[in-house]
Amino acid sequence: MTERMITYGEAIREATAQEMARDDSVFVYGLGVDDPKGIFGTTLDLHKEFGADRNFDTPLSEDAMTGVGIGAALAGMRPIHVHQRMDFLLLCMNQLVNLAAKSNYMFSGAMPVPIVQRAVIGRSWGQGAQHSQSFHSYFMHVPGVKVFAPTTPHDVKGALVTAIRDNNPVIFMEHRMLHNTLGVVPEELYTVPFGKARILGEGEDITIVGISHAAVDSVRAKHHLAEIDISAEVIDPVSLLPLDIDTIVTSVEKTKRLLVVDVGWLNCGATSEIITQVFERLQGRCDFQAKRMGFAQSSCPTTKPLESAFFPSGKTIAQAAYELVNGSGANVWVPHAEEATEVAEFRGPF
Numbered sequence: 001m002t003e004r005m006i007t008y009g010e011a012i013r014e015a016t017a018q019e020m021a022r023d024d025s026v027f028v029y030g031l032g033v034d035d036p037k038g039i040f041g042t043t044l045d046l047h048k049e050f051g052a053d054r055n056f057d058t059p060l061s062e063d064a065m066t067g068v069g070i071g072a073a074l075a076g077m078r079p080i081h082v083h084q085r086m087d088f089l090l091l092c093m094n095q096l097v098n099l100a101a102k103s104n105y106m107f108s109g110a111m112p113v114p115i116v117q118r119a120v121i122g123r124s125w126g127q128g129a130q131h132s133q134s135f136h137s138y139f140m141h142v143p144g145v146k147v148f149a150p151t152t153p154h155d156v157k158g159a160l161v162t163a164i165r166d167n168n169p170v171i172f173m174e175h176r177m178l179h180n181t182l183g184v185v186p187e188e189l190y191t192v193p194f195g196k197a198r199i200l201g202e203g204e205d206i207t208i209v210g211i212s213h214a215a216v217d218s219v220r221a222k223h224h225l226a227e228i229d230i231s232a233e234v235i236d237p238v239s240l241l242p243l244d245i246d247t248i249v250t251s252v253e254k255t256k257r258l259l260v261v262d263v264g265w266l267n268c269g270a271t272s273e274i275i276t277q278v279f280e281r282l283q284g285r286c287d288f289q290a291k292r293m294g295f296a297q298s299s300c301p302t303t304k305p306l307e308s309a310f311f312p313s314g315k316t317i318a319q320a321a322y323e324l325v326n327g328s329g330a331n332v333w334v335p336h337a338e339e340a341t342e343v344a345e346f347r348g349p350f
Helices: 008-022 046-050 062-074 086-100 136-140 153-165 213-226 245-255 270-282 304-310 314-326 341-345
Strands: 005-007 026-030 078-083 116-121 146-148 170-175 182-184 198-201 206-210 232-236 239-241 257-265 289-295
Touching: 005 008, 008 026, 008 046, 008 153, 026 062, 062 078, 062 086, 078 086, 078 153, 086 116, 086 136, 116 153, 136 146, 136 170, 136 239, 136 257, 136 270, 146 153, 153 170, 153 182, 198 213, 206 213, 206 245, 206 314, 213 232, 213 257, 213 314, 232 245, 245 257, 245 270, 257 270, 257 314, 270 289, 289 314
Parallel strands: 026 078, 078 116, 116 170, 146 170, 206 232, 206 257, 257 289
Antiparallel strands: 005 182, 146 239, 198 232
């Protein structure tokens, strides 16, 4: 039997539609969710299938519309609030951190807030400083919130089902370079759990943890490294809060080297948290080397050449892993690598 292949965006759309059909309390709202493009196809024609009261566009009022979702969740609904860019979550921080995240705690478990905040991140055609930011580490800091960052079409469908059914606010991070990637996805409903990482490729010499699209580039790096006989184990955390540190620790115990690659800045970020937790687990029983990669401490540039230098790639990840394995004094090695297809072909609109 041939396995079914669909895109990451189609997997999101399928999970959403199946949950909306299963549960009348699920609805989707946000800027552009009912437009002809359907946010990379993820909400395409849901308003035709389920009606305009369950999939509807909103005004440019992210703070107010987050309040609408929180109120609906408190009243027993399960809203999915879609943000074309994660940058817009900055307009909702008080609602999310002081209301959504804390209500259930403050009322002794009697006031769950089951709201999903879908937030798109990532590079594109030069969207610049205010439209290319990733704020997952902000929410990893907040009790009462959960954070998903699935990478594969299979995981994004199961993770979204899990997020919709969870009784806590969930930040659901999607990289715009992933929406057109293909993968095997079962048609039936299934879940992917919080707090369980996925090993995308086994290896012996170095552990590479890639967050979101960085996991795709880490797999590319693994292939580059294999050409020079370096065996890399690639791990996709999938869930950032809660975080499956056990899988990462087990890998680092084997490889003795850890490279963590993020789609965000390094200071006080997810890379720091992962390396720190690994150190706390392994100190005194296993010596290991570690390095992290992510954005430079700068706003994202607008021009394509500078943007390409700003973001880690399969090529630069492979080079960093090579230096970690061979030492900083090793001969310079530059893998032959073309620009990633999804980066070269991306045209928007979002």
